[in-house]
Amino acid sequence: MAGHHHEHGHEHGCEQEHEHDSLQRPPTGSERTRSISFSKLLTRSWKRNASSSNSMSVSSVNLYSDPDNSKESDHNNSGSEGQSSRFSKLKSMFQSGNSSKNASAHNSSQSSLENDSGSSSSKLRYVKPLASVANAHPVSPPLSPTIPETDVLQTPKMVHIDQHEHEREHSHCGSPIMLSSPSLSPTVVRTGTGRRRSPSTPIMPSQNSKNNSGSSAARPTNYRHHSSSQGFSSNNPFREKAGTVRSSNPYFAYQGLPTHALSSHELDEEPQLYPNVSGIHFLSTPTSKANSLTNTRNLSNLSLNEIKENEEVQQFNNEDFFFHDIPKDASLKETSNDSPSRGTSKSPTITQSFPSIVVGLDNEYDEDSDNDNDNEKGERQMQIKSKSRNLSPIKQNGKSSTHPRTKVPLRRAASEPNGLQLVSPTSPTSSSSARKTSASTNINNKNPGQSVLPSNSFFPQEPPPKISDFQEPRRSRRLRTKSFSNKFQDIMVGPQSFEKVRLLGQGDVGKVFLVREKKTNRVYALKVLSKDEMIKRNKIKRVLTEQEILATSNHPFIVTLYHSFQSEDYLYLCMEYCMGGEFFRALQTRKTKCICEDDARFYASEVTAALEYLHLLGFIYRDLKPENILLHQSGHIMLSDFDLSIQAKDSKVPVVKGSAQSTLVDTKICSDGFRTNSFVGTEEYIAPEVIRGNGHTAAVDWWTLGILVYEMLFGFTPFKGDNTNETFTNILKNEVSFPNNNEISRTCKDLIRKLLTKNESKRLGCKMGAADVKKHPFFKKVQWSLLRNQEPPLIPVLSEDGYDFAKLSSNKKRQTSQDNHNHLDEQEKNMFEERVEYDDEVSEDDPFHDFNSMSLMEQDNNSMIYGNTNSYGKIAYTPNSNRSRSNSHRTFFKR
Numbered sequence: 076m077a078g079h080h081h082e083h084g085h086e087h088g089c090e091q092e093h094e095h096d097s098l099q100r101p102p103t104g105s106e107r108t109r110s111i112s113f114s115k116l117l118t119r120s121w122k123r124n125a126s127s128s129n130s131m132s133v134s135s136v137n138l139y140s141d142p143d144n145s146k147e148s149d150h151n152n153s154g155s156e157g158q159s160s161r162f163s164k165l166k167s168m169f170q171s172g173n174s175s176k177n178a179s180a181h182n183s184s185q186s187s188l189e190n191d192s193g194s195s196s197s198k199l200r201y202v203k204p205l206a207s208v209a210n211a212h213p214v215s216p217p218l219s220p221t222i223p224e225t226d227v228l229q230t231p232k233m234v235h236i237d238q239h240e241h242e243r244e245h246s247h248c249g250s251p252i253m254l255s256s257p258s259l260s261p262t263v264v265r266t267g268t269g270r271r272r273s274p275s276t277p278i279m280p281s282q283n284s285k286n287n288s289g290s291s292a293a294r295p296t297n298y299r300h301h302s303s304s305q306g307f308s309s310n311n312p313f314r315e316k317a318g319t320v321r322s323s324n325p326y327f328a329y330q331g332l333p334t335h336a337l338s339s340h341e342l343d344e345e346p347q348l349y350p351n352v353s354g355i356h357f358l359s360t361p362t363s364k365a366n367s368l369t370n371t372r373n374l375s376n377l378s379l380n381e382i383k384e385n386e387e388v389q390q391f392n393n394e395d396f397f398f399h400d401i402p403k404d405a406s407l408k409e410t411s412n413d414s415p416s417r418g419t420s421k422s423p424t425i426t427q428s429f430p431s432i433v434v435g436l437d438n439e440y441d442e443d444s445d446n447d448n449d450n451e452k453g454e455r456q457m458q459i460k461s462k463s464r465n466l467s468p469i470k471q472n473g474k475s476s477t478h479p480r481t482k483v484p485l486r487r488a489a490s491e492p493n494g495l496q497l498v499s500p501t502s503p504t505s506s507s508s509a510r511k512t513s514a515s516t517n518i519n520n521k522n523p524g525q526s527v528l529p530s531n532s533f534f535p536q537e538p539p540p541k542i543s544d545f546q547e548p549r550r551s552r553r554l555r556t557k558s559f560s561n562k563f564q565d566i567m568v569g570p571q572s573f574e575k576v577r578l579l580g581q582g583d584v585g586k587v588f589l590v591r592e593k594k595t596n597r598v599y600a601l602k603v604l605s606k607d608e609m610i611k612r613n614k615i616k617r618v619l620t621e622q623e624i625l626a627t628s629n630h631p632f633i634v635t636l637y638h639s640f641q642s643e644d645y646l647y648l649c650m651e652y653c654m655g656g657e658f659f660r661a662l663q664t665r666k667t668k669c670i671c672e673d674d675a676r677f678y679a680s681e682v683t684a685a686l687e688y689l690h691l692l693g694f695i696y697r698d699l700k701p702e703n704i705l706l707h708q709s710g711h712i713m714l715s716d717f718d719l720s721i722q723a724k725d726s727k728v729p730v731v732k733g734s735a736q737s738t739l740v741d742t743k744i745c746s747d748g749f750r751t752n753s754f755v756g757t758e759e760y761i762a763p764e765v766i767r768g769n770g771h772t773a774a775v776d777w778w779t780l781g782i783l784v785y786e787m788l789f790g791f792t793p794f795k796g797d798n799t800n801e802t803f804t805n806i807l808k809n810e811v812s813f814p815n816n817n818e819i820s821r822t823c824k825d826l827i828r829k830l831l832t833k834n835e836s837k838r839l840g841c842k843m844g845a846a847d848v849k850k851h852p853f854f855k856k857v858q859w860s861l862l863r864n865q866e867p868p869l870i871p872v873l874s875e876d877g878y879d880f881a882k883l884s885s886n887k888k889r890q891t892s893q894d895n896h897n898h899l900d901e902q903e904k905n906m907f908e909e910r911v912e913y914d915d916e917v918s919e920d921d922p923f924h925d926f927n928s929m930s931l932m933e934q935d936n937n938s939m940i941y942g943n944t945n946s947y948g949k950i951a952y953t954p955n956s957n958r959s960r961s962n963s964h965r966t967f968f969k970r
């Protein structure tokens with residue numbers, strides 16, 4: 076989603092102007108044209124009827140008009156549609172989405188797109204090289220230091236559609252950001268060219284394109300042809316081995332680059348190969364916008380409907396690493412065995428549990444799970460299982476029995492160490508009363524203001540009458556088996572609990588809204604994902620992973636998940652609202668699009684801490700970039716968007732090394748031996764081993780950290796080429812070079828170089844993961860345990876220019892809110908009106924069975940209160956005066 080929005084003012088003198096353009100100027104012809112292009116990026120069920128008469132929302136009409144929207148009728152009938160028919164609908168979609176005969180989903184989507192002549196399809200977002208339009212606007216004037224955002228309450232339509240469209244337009248077609256920093260050396264290629272926003276949906280894994288016409292159908296033949304042309308002998312063991320990998324990702328086998336790097340133009344015609352010095356053959360990528368727009372359609376449809384991962388490729392044979400000639404420094408053979416700590420003993424000091432859940436793994440629940448006692452036994456056992464048997468709806472006594480809404484006074488779960496086994500497995504003789512007792516000793520559940528309940532021996536046999544306050548929160552049977560069950564209880568909210576404030580972002584399968592919880596007035600970011608779209612695009616596993624990571628995580632630099640739930644048509648992730656938005660935007664507010672080394676150290680250290688935590692849990696993030704780093708209102712970072720992440724199978728317990736003073740945790744061991752072969756990431760951030768298709772490990776996250784630090788310091792990424800192929804070639808071959816900028820210290824350059832080591836087995840982080848990185852001299856003065864106490868360099872502030880609620884009359888407020896509601900399109904209405912499907916109602920064969928409906932067990936959360944003073948419409952970033960005045964960062968960092 077990262078590429079659709081919030082691109083600011085690259086063509087205009089300042090962002091403020093830009094915003095006014097977006098808000099007030101009627102759409103021009105070109106905007107409409109662009110909105111048409113944008114509309115093609117959306118698939119049918121995300122479109123809405125062109126019923127609006129609002130002249131300002133012409134783009135919305137273009138954007139959403141779709142007379143054939145069959146989803147509408149689904150929605151209309153949703154009330155009467157029986158559950159079984161719904162299951163069968165989903166099931167059939169699921170099957171059609173996965174089977175080789177998925178023609179119906181595939182074709183319907185494809186044909187709808189093909190009917191739009193000249194359109195770019197939604198796949199455009201995946202395949203279009205960033206640089207293909209990069210030269211459209213060579214110069215960009217300096218930007219204003221404020222980030223404007225529109226106020227939906229004043230012009231709701233415009234905000235939701237036009238601003239968004241405008242941003243997308245910039246994202247895809249806008250000018251590159253030009254750096255005006257005089258300190259940058261003219262000798263550096265692309266100096267002065269800032270990075271445009273990365274594609275909203277990063278490069279995704281894809282399967283072969285059997286259903287497509289043209290060369291893709293002939294790919295296996297071509298593969299053989301080209302591999303021989305690359306000089307591999309027929310008895311080359313690599314080629315034998317390559318067959319295995321080829322079957323999982325034939326694009327790599329075909330010609331060295333995944334098809335995502337190619338336009339359909341190239342696929343539909345004879346590939347034009349050009350050799351490079353490394354012997355890798357890349358197809359030349361057309362760089363004209365016209366080519367990109369007109370020729371990506373088939374591939375786009377194809378890939379979107381055929382995204383299917385072959386993750387969990389645990390061990391690659393050495394031969395598998397050599398699909399292509401590998402740059403001299405690469406010695407990937409060592410990678411899976413080079414950990415000095417591999418196989419070493421467990422740390423006695425780490426009490427955190429490391430969930431071994433692997434999303435999608437078909438571990439079935441114990442057969443006796445229906446039995447109460449066995450449940451609890453199962454509860455213990457299932458700490459390591461991924462999929463529980465769900466209660467059949469028939470076995471339920473009705474929802475009321477499953478979901479009593481007892482409000483439990485709870486301590487903020489987020490402050491608890493995630494893995495402490497606080498939800499104590501109750502004794503085998505447990506009953507419901509025993510569970511209550513166990514709850515009383517569960518420190519997760521106790522009110523900080525109250526003492527722990529005395530043990531049973533001080534009480535009569537029967538619990539006291541008011542004991543309900545201390546009841547263990549209700550959890551569905553399925554939820555109890557999850558690794559994060561100690562944090563969550565049955566869902567306490569539903570779509571109707573929230574009111575949309577404005578749209579924050581949009582991806583190919585969902586939207587993220589700023590919402591207000593009606594009951595508490597708290598604001599959240601609500602990510603709403605369309606089930607149909609996920610099924611069509613095989614993204615089910617991704618959202619399950621995302622939920623898993625968000626729910627499992629409990630870290631100050633990872634966005635907090637408060638609720639997740641599903642309805643008939645949507646999945647919902649209700650997260651902490653990060654008021655500062657994307658770090659990318661904050662960077663853009665700097666005149667030079669970059670920040671000083673001290674500030675970069677601040678963000679890099681927080682990112683490192685977040686990555687360390689993820690790696691400890693066995694997760695590989697895989698999509699680090701400024702767009703996915705959100706800024707909390709405090710100015711600290713929050714990692715978000717985990718849909719490209721993956722969890723290592725059989726993640727291991729970390730090993731602690733060092734003295735008490737300098738404890739180092741070996742995070743590498745947590746996912747040691749795990750390699751995965753998906754082609755995921757974002758073009759300019761992608762690691763060499765991912766391009767090679769040899770499989771990758773958690774080391775990719777350290778590579779992306781190197782790119783991030785570089786971009787923070789210089790305003791552009793180090794390997795960007797004029798097109799995707801060139802970027803990939805640069806990544807594989809070029810050493811990182813630095814602008815002639817004396818302000819960057821040698822240790823900083825050394826850090827970047829070490830993180831950007833192409834050979835992953837020599838890269839910083841290859842031995843002990845995060846511990847290696849933290850030990851680097853660049854971070855020497857960082858006090859890792861006090862990161863949260865650092866003064867952030869930039870603080871997001873709500874703007875004071877007239878968007879305050881206080882300045883709106885209460886009448887107007889009501890009216891605005893009413894207007895806002897009226898303008899909600901049908902789809903959004905549905906999003907906020909559908910009924911929650913509770914865990915126990917979702918049948919086992921439902922593709923979304925594993926998506927839990929649950930609420931975080933905390934009532935005293937830190938989310939902001941809506942409407943106190945501001946509509947949250949406009950955010951600016953101010954340099955943190957505390958930090959600069961008192962030099963607190965200097966005093967903070969160790970001397």
Ligand SMILES: Nc1ncnc2c1ncn2[C@@H]1O[C@H](COP(=O)(O)OP(=O)(O)OP(=O)(O)O)[C@@H](O)[C@H]1O
Nearest residue numbers: 076077275276579580582587600650651652653716
């Ligand atoms: N917790 C949050 N607080 C504030 N803004 C958010 C939050 N979560 C998401 N957003 C905004 O919504 C945008 C889209 O979010 P996100 O990237 O998670 O969605 P997505 O559908 O997964 O996108 P993608 O297609 O890139 O995977 C973000 O770039 C950000 O601007």
